[in-house]
Amino acid sequence: QEGLPLSGKKVLITAGPTYEAIDPVRFVGNHSTGRMGFELARAAADLGAGVILITGPTHLQMDNPSITRVPVVSAQEMCQVALDYFDEVDVVIGSAAVADFRPKTTSDSKIKKKCGGLTIEMVPNPDILQTLGDRKEKQYLVGFALETDNELENAKSKIAKKNLDAIVLNSLRDEGAGFGGETNKITFIDKNFNQKPFELKTKAEVAQDIWTEILSRLHA
Numbered sequence: 759q760e761g762l763p764l765s766g767k768k769v770l771i772t773a774g775p776t777y778e779a780i781d782p783v784r785f786v787g788n789h790s791t792g793r794m795g796f797e798l799a800r801a802a803a804d805l806g807a808g809v810i811l812i813t814g815p816t817h818l819q820m821d822n823p824s825i826t827r828v829p830v831v832s833a834q835e836m837c838q839v840a841l842d843y844f845d846e847v848d849v850v851i852g853s854a855a856v857a858d859f860r861p862k863t864t865s866d867s868k869i870k871k872k873c874g875g876l877t878i879e880m881v882p883n884p885d886i887l888q889t890l891g892d893r894k895e896k897q898y899l900v901g902f903a904l905e906t907d908n909e910l911e912n913a914k915s916k917i918a919k920k921n922l923d924a925i926v927l928n929s930l931r932d933e934g935a936g937f938g939g940e941t942n943k944i945t946f947i948d949k950n951f952n953q954k955p956f957e958l959k960t961k962a963e964v965a966q967d968i969w970t971e972i973l974s975r976l977h978a
């Protein structure tokens with residue numbers, strides 16, 4: 759589509775949870791639905807972009823000719839796919855709830871019930887945004903921050919640490935914000951620490967607000 763604000767641009771979005779396998783039937787995961795990332799992908803496509811949507815396990819459907827969905831399961835897979843596409847994209851939004859840790863080993867067979875319990879050793883996963891931030895050249899890189907305490911300060915330090923251009927803060931203190939639901943309440947913070955708080959809105963509306971903020975900075 760020509761003549762739209764993101765015509766000719768490529769956008770990479772990570773969405774949903776990651777599942778870290780314990781054995782063939784069990785995993786460590788989280789309650790992310792992927793909805794915010796899906797709305798960001800839809801909004802980017804409506805603005806004319808070609809979108810790569812890398813999704814962890816989610817029930818959400820996406821049928822849009824401008825959106826290429828790449829399903830993954832684990833954080834390591836998500837990181838590899840993100841790296842595969844990174845050089846060809848203009849904007850990256852990391853909205854996935856990536857598991858910070860994975861089991862050190864995955865059992866090939868279902869672990870049997872034992873008396874005395876089970877201890878699973880966990881090791882850190884790669885930080886996908888950090889990995890992309892470290893090798894960033896031209897890309898506009900946006901992260902999410904879900905904070906409970908010192909939210910503004912933590913979000914700002916995350917911008918610097920991960921070499922981001924902006925971060926979307928959702929406070930867990932705000933009713934209706936964050937995981938799972940239909941609505942979200944965000945503050946957009948750019949790398950110059952300009953902050954813009956928004957009202958509680960549907961995730962589709964929040965996605966449009968986020969793109970409005972990104973676009974005004976992409977063209978600046």
Ligand code: C5P
Pocket residue numbers: 772833852853854855856857858883884885886887888900901902903904916
């Ligand atoms: O450091 P923290 O997990 O709070 O940062 C959240 C941001 O970093 C989100 O944008 C999330 O998608 C991204 N992230 C990531 N890889 C991880 C952990 C978080 O890309 N392993």
